[in-house]
Amino acid sequence: MSMFLFDVSTRWIGLRIDLAACLITVSASLIFVVTKGLIPPASAGLVLGLCGKTVSTVQLLLRHMNETEARFTSMERLNEYAVKLGSENLVAKKIAPTEWPQKGAITFCNVNMRYRPEVDLVLRSVNFEIQPREKVGIVGRTGAGKSSLTGVLFRLVELAEGVITIDGENISELHLNTIRSKISIITQEPVLFYGTIRYFCFNATLKKKIIVLAISLFTKK
Numbered sequence: 001m002s003m004f005l006f007d008v009s010t011r012w013i014g015l016r017i018d019l020a021a022c023l024i025t026v027s028a029s030l031i032f033v034v035t036k037g038l039i040p041p042a043s044a045g046l047v048l049g050l051c052g053k054t055v056s057t058v059q060l061l062l063r064h065m066n067e068t069e070a071r072f073t074s075m076e077r078l079n080e081y082a083v084k085l086g087s088e089n090l091v092a093k094k095i096a097p098t099e100w101p102q103k104g105a106i107t108f109c110n111v112n113m114r115y116r117p118e119v120d121l122v123l124r125s126v127n128f129e130i131q132p133r134e135k136v137g138i139v140g141r142t143g144a145g146k147s148s149l150t151g152v153l154f155r156l157v158e159l160a161e162g163v164i165t166i167d168g169e170n171i172s173e174l175h176l177n178t179i180r181s182k183i184s185i186i187t188q189e190p191v192l193f194y195g196t197i198r199y200f201c202f203n204a205t206l207k208k209k210i211i212v213l214a215i216s217l218f219t220k221k
Helices: 002-034 041-084 146-153 176-182 208-220
Strands: 106-113 123-130 161-166
Touching (some): 002 041, 106 146, 123 146
Antiparallel strands (some): 106 123, 106 161
């Protein structure tokens, strides 16, 4: 869509410049006709030729200026990410146990979250518990905050208030690498993988026999 708008604006200014070129050429021609005999024919021809050449040069210059400015938006975005955008907090207040999590009990306690300090809360006073091995469905309209619940579990956005615990461990105190290596997500959009299911279930902290056993138990069901 952005490239379409860019092309439309380029064509728009190109049309205006062509109209201006025609106007300048016609005006110069009328002046030569009215002042017949005062301006040598060679000079008149030179002026008419330079009118077309100058206008085409200006049109090319403006087109390059627009393209350069449009390309620099990528550099502005990179500069914003590198300088202005705050980085994630990688400092861990505590180290999670080696076998964490074992059961997978999740608790939300008075969770409030907003995406930026100046906007309203997306999650407001959220409280619930999910017991181990329990399957829970979250239903709501678009924009109700369903995806935001997943975001705070992965700490893609830090909480404004409240606590989220998994097996009793406050995830805000753990290292981001620890949290994101222990949690998996199946996205809404289906994706086809090359390879076996076992290959994509591989986890560096789990043994091969455990993964094969888990897949075999699942397929039997």
